Amino acid sequence: MAEQLQPPFDPATAAxxxxxxxxxxxxxxxxxxNLPSYPLYDGARFTALAASRGGADRLSRLPRDLLRNVLARLPVKDAARTAAxxxxxxxxxxxxxxxxxDIHLLPKARALRPTPADSPAVTAAVSRVLEAHPGPFGCVHxxxxxxxxxxxxxxxxxQLLAAKGVQELVLVNRPWPLDVPLPASLFTITTLTRLYLGVWKLPGTAALRGASFPRLRELGLYFVEMEHGVVDSLVARSPVLEVLNIVxxxxxxxxxxxxxxxxxxxQxxxxxxxxxxxVKAPRLERLILIQSCKTAxxxxxxxxxxxxxxxxxxxxxxxxxxLEVGETVIMPGINARSASAMLSSVKILTLNVRFGVRNDVKMVSTFLKCFPNAERLHIVSDKCDKPTGDHLTVKFWEEAGPIENVVSHINVMTFREFKGDRGEVGFLEYVFQGARALEMVAIFMANPSSTPFSEDEAYVKAQYSARNMKSKSCQKCIIWSSHPAGRDAWSLKIGADFSFEDPFKVTSVEEEAS
Known part of the structure; x- marks a missing residue:
């Protein structure tokens, strides 16, 4: 799954x-x-039920509200056919x-793989449906x-979506080109509760001056071209917005x-x-930032x-x-114990680290000290093309001094893309020797094709790092990976699902299972 879903945009491929x-x-x-699901029955097509004895139409006798509820869950073709x-x-x-x-308007053989050749027929069908139905529009994809x-x-x-009060709207353009302009009139629709836009050029901030989104709770912007300040303006005009996704x-x-x-x-x-x-987000619970790894x-x-x-x-x-916390710039050597340099509310922390780069590793202990109450730590070991740290062993970490949350608070830790490098082993040794509260740790091995060691060597190194584990009750597992090297694609659905206490842990388990 990861190879197919990794955010793939690279302008160099356009030529x-x-x-x-x-x-x-x-x-x-x-x-x-990563689009939200639509509230439709999405299984096999309905087959006609055998008529009851005497040919009585009992279905039509059901209460009107119940029948409308059934119709609202049918694909648009099936729902429209009932009019006959x-x-x-x-x-x-x-x-x-x-x-x-509109995916239900495709030929059955291509129901899940639309092609550019389908555009004329699908576009015409969408136009007919939007013109014919008086509204309101509950959900449109x-x-x-x-x-x-x-x-x-x-x-x-x-124009029709605005006039007929659409509530949930997903609008994705099939490339290319990538910069098809989106009509500014879209941002005059005040009935929206959920809006996801993909592969468009958004109007500038001037087009948003009179916009208002009093009901909008979710906003997703996927592979869009936009001016600086557009997202700020959209958020400012959405007083009940809870989820913001940008890809x-x-x-x-x-x-x-x-x-x-x-x-x-x-996200x-x-x-x-x-x-x-x-700047000011009193209800913000999750901040998930994944940089474009190659270009940034x-x-x-x-x-x-x-x-x-x-x-x-x-x-x-x-x-x-x-990283700046308040007015304090976090850097090696600062007094991380200062309240102004701490994010004490954070319980779940994920770090992306090149363990072969000395300057990166020096910042890890500094960062960890800024999150004194973190209870779950997720590490991704990033690829290092030119290692600059030959002595990043457990001794390096011991000289950096104790890290309070590692010693007393961290109870769950995952380590992704373990390759068996010296810096990785040194970090794990340090954590295992000092973490008294650790209850569960999972080490996800990198694909053997991307490591300098054999599978057996890498496995031995992972086991070696835990030989002096402080927490005797900790459950430890080592999981082999068949994925390509590098961080797997993030699941925006899981990240925004508050029924999952720890989306980083859930995503790791889901990706390995796939």
């Missing part, structure tokens, strides 16, 4: 037709995987809030059309200045992070946490990033 096609497939696969049964059914379909997923050639139809769709911002570094009384979860992945500031390694990312008193889950923090 190569084959590379561009592959890029588009991966991009769309990732988008589709009788005048009562025709009235029912027209009075039922529309649920439209339009993801199958290549809209560059249908801009007039797109403008008409947005693959494709026009340079992403800058955000978040001020929101309602946000609970912010940004596959993007180049330039300046992310949480040398970019100095600035992360500022000014006011987020309920921040509980934070990752993937990288030592190469500049």
């Amino acid at each position: 190569d037709p084959h590379g561009r096609e592959r890029c588009a497939e991966l991009m769309l696969a990732y988008i589709y995987h 049964l009788s005048s009562r059914w025709r009235a029912l379909w027209r009075s039922t809030p529309l649920v439209l997923a 339009l993801v199958c059309s290549q809209m560059d050639g249908y801009r007039a139809q797109l403008a008409r769709w947005v 693959g911002c494709i026009n340079g570094g992403l800058r955000l200045r978040l001020v929101s009384q309602s946000l609970r979860c912010v 940004i992945c596959g993007s180049v992070l330039e300046d992310i500031a949480v 390694r040398d970019l100095c990312t600035r992360l500022r946490i000014v006011d987020a008193p309920k921040l509980h889950t934070f990752g993937y923090l990288e030592p190469g990033q500049v």
